[in-house]
Amino acid sequence: MRVRDIMTRPVFTVRPTDPVEGAAALLADRGITAAPVIDERNRLVGMVSEGDLLRNRVPEDPTAHLRATPEFSTRRPHIVAEVMTRDVVTAWPTEDIADVARTMLSRDVRSVPVLDDxxxxxxxxxxxxxxxxxxxDDVLAHEVQERLDAYADQPGRWTATVTDGVVRINGYVDDxxxxxxxxxxxxxxxGVAAVTVKSTVR
Structure with a gap:
């Protein structure tokens, strides 16, 4: 299965100059964990996540401000550019989702933007x-059968069965x-893991 088959769109994005509070509100309102950061040319420049936004907002020591020196700033970040992650893991539409899953786990990321050009x-x-x-498997078989029937020149030309995500198609083909x-x-x-077409050429 490819990324384009399951990716979410449209994508909610933010700008580097957007206020941190606005980005936090977007994530909370839309129920998402991260958002791509795009520049004025609509190019990806970073990602901002819940973790990025919480960092420097929740002090580990409530009395830390009492010991702060002028050189040690306790100023909170105000715009997305100050908190966003710049080293972004990305995917492309035709990439296999198994490869994306491995990358997400190894890099410990929860969301990956999909890029095209x-x-x-x-x-x-x-x-x-x-x-x-x-x-x-029942859901997969039903959806595969619907697509085959819509394409076929006659009902029942192909029959799809699914076991453990593997589709087996029986019938006949022209070539x-x-x-x-x-x-x-x-x-x-x-959700389809593999496909086997057991058909004869008529």
Whole structure:
């Protein structure tokens, strides 16, 4: 399965000059954990997360301000550019979600912006990944069958069954090109792990 199959869009973004409070309100109101930061050319320049926004907002020692010197600033950040993460993990639309999942776990990130020619076109989160793998075989079989029936020139030309996320398609095809089309149609269903087309050429 590819990133484009499960990514979320449209994407809620912020600017580097936006107030920290505004970014925090966006995350809270939209129920998201992070937002891409884009510049005036709509290019990705960073990510701002709940952790970024909380940092320097919750002091570890309530009396720290009493010992602060003029050189040691206790000033809170005011704009997104002061708190955002600049080293951003990204993905692209055709990337395999298994690769994205491994990267997210190894880099300990919860959301990854999806880029196309440097522009943010979507975002993929751990929640999106979980939804894609928690779909039952019955749901997958139903969705695959719907797509096959919509493409077929007659009902029941192909029958789809699913076991542990693996789709098995039985029926007949006109040629190898149509066999590839049938396989691609099944693979576009989110949650499908693999596809086997057991068909004869008529």
């Amino acid at each position: 440097g522009h943010v076109i979507g975002i993929i989160s751990r929640r999106d990944l979980l939804r894609s793998v928690l779909r039952t 190898d090109e149509e066999r590839r089309v049938v396989e691609i149609l099944a693979r576009t269903v989110p």
